[in-house]
Amino acid sequence: MSDCIFCSIIKGEIPCTKVYEDDKIFSFLDIVPVNKGHTLVIPKEHKETILDLSEDSFRGLMAAVQKIAKAVIKAVGAKGFNVHINNGEVAGQVVKHAHIHIIPRFDGDGLQLWKGGKYKGMEAEQIKKDIVNFL
Ligand code: AMP
Ligand code: ZN
Numbered sequence: 001m002s003d004c005i006f007c008s009i010i011k012g013e014i015p016c017t018k019v020y021e022d023d024k025i026f027s028f029l030d031i032v033p034v035n036k037g038h039t040l041v042i043p044k045e046h047k048e049t050i051l052d053l054s055e056d057s058f059r060g061l062m063a064a065v066q067k068i069a070k071a072v073i074k075a076v077g078a079k080g081f082n083v084h085i086n087n088g089e090v091a092g093q094v095v096k097h098a099h100i101h102i103i104p105r106f107d108g109d110g111l112q113l114w115k116g117g118k119y120k121g122m123e124a125e126q127i128k129k130d131i132v133n134f135l
Pocket of ligand 2: 004005006008045046051096
């Protein structure tokens with residue numbers, strides 16, 4: 001049994017409701033769905049967050065997310081969907097194997113998005129400069 005629950009799911013050591021698999025990608029229903037059809041898409045290689053994936057792997061993962069999301073929203077009759085990624089404990093990541101949530105959305109489903117704040121003075125300009133320096 002692997003230390004990582006998602007690696008164990010990929011290996012078939014832990015059961016899941018699989019919706020898709022190819023040589024690099026695995027996808028299954030979230031066991032605690034926010035809405036019906038809530039699906040996880042994961043790379044088969046064990047990497048903690050999306051920043052640990054190669055650019056190629058990340059492209060492949062996102063292409064799979066697009067393909068699977070199209071099927072999920074048709075299957076459950078959703079009007080839209082959120083694609084959500086928690087990176088790091090502080091961001092709510094519980095399972096330390098990179099994964100992408102596809103969350104189908106329905107009118108009045110009550111799911112709240114984040115509350116926005118405000119920048120003060122030159123704060124936004126300074127943050128922009130810092131970001132650009134790291135690019
Ligand atoms: P995160 O907070 O982004 O790390 O989310 C991890 C997600 O994995 C949660 O939404 C869990 O409900 C889901 N999860 C954990 N264990 C399983 C499992 N055995 N099968 C399916 N989904 C799982
Ligand atoms: Zn893993």
